[in-house]
Amino acid sequence: MIATRSISTLPTGALRRIHHIALNVSDMQASRHFYGTILGLHELTGTEIPTSLTELVRQGRVANFRTPDGTVLDLFGEPDLSPPSPDLTQQFTRANHLAFDIAPDLFELAVQVLHDNGVKIDGEPVTRATGRGVYCYDPDGFIVELRCDPQ
Template identity: 70%
Template structure:
């Protein structure tokens, strides 16, 4: 299948897009996903006045939860209770996204691996060591592939 690409006469200049504003994931079980991203991965959950005004109603209704990474990227979880991937095996990719990677200091990498193992998080593969650093690949409760990686020592 080929997608027709429009003819671009002029695109945005390099640097016009400043940063990732947010990432939105659909989740089947909000409580399990909140525990995973908040308690296991240690992301800060936005509450009260921290919640973006455009999402306050959805957050109040329990349909959205927002987390923020230490670099300020917001991770929005959208509750989709009927969500199920086309294949129950999380190793079978079911989206165009491949994975989301979180960076960690090299001296904390082994601790992160132990946290994942102690919480029975499903590991896809790793830890792996590459010239670019070390990484471990694992799944969130909905089967989305995540990575924790660090620069080489």
């Protein structure tokens, strides 16, 4: 008989929705115009801005938009960002990270599942006024955040 190692996983449905998508942008003004004016997304202002980003928004380094389904689009200004290839068939990414929402009571399980499966985690889980989060890397090195609202 061959013994198999039990690998922990999150239960199906534990990730409730995409919470936010973060993009690096080279021209904040042009990107705000595109997402807010041309595409008509609602730009977060005042108390709508997550407290962890208030100072960066005030400095003009971040802008936040909400899609009609509630997903937040965070734009992070990176003025020194290299331009993409002029060949439109050449793939590239400007995405910073993808964040999934998880119930607060499953957050510790999520961190344990990442550890149990040898997933590379970027630093320690963080706690902010807006909730808790842990950043990890997918198999291609893309940053994924699992986050929950405060309890």
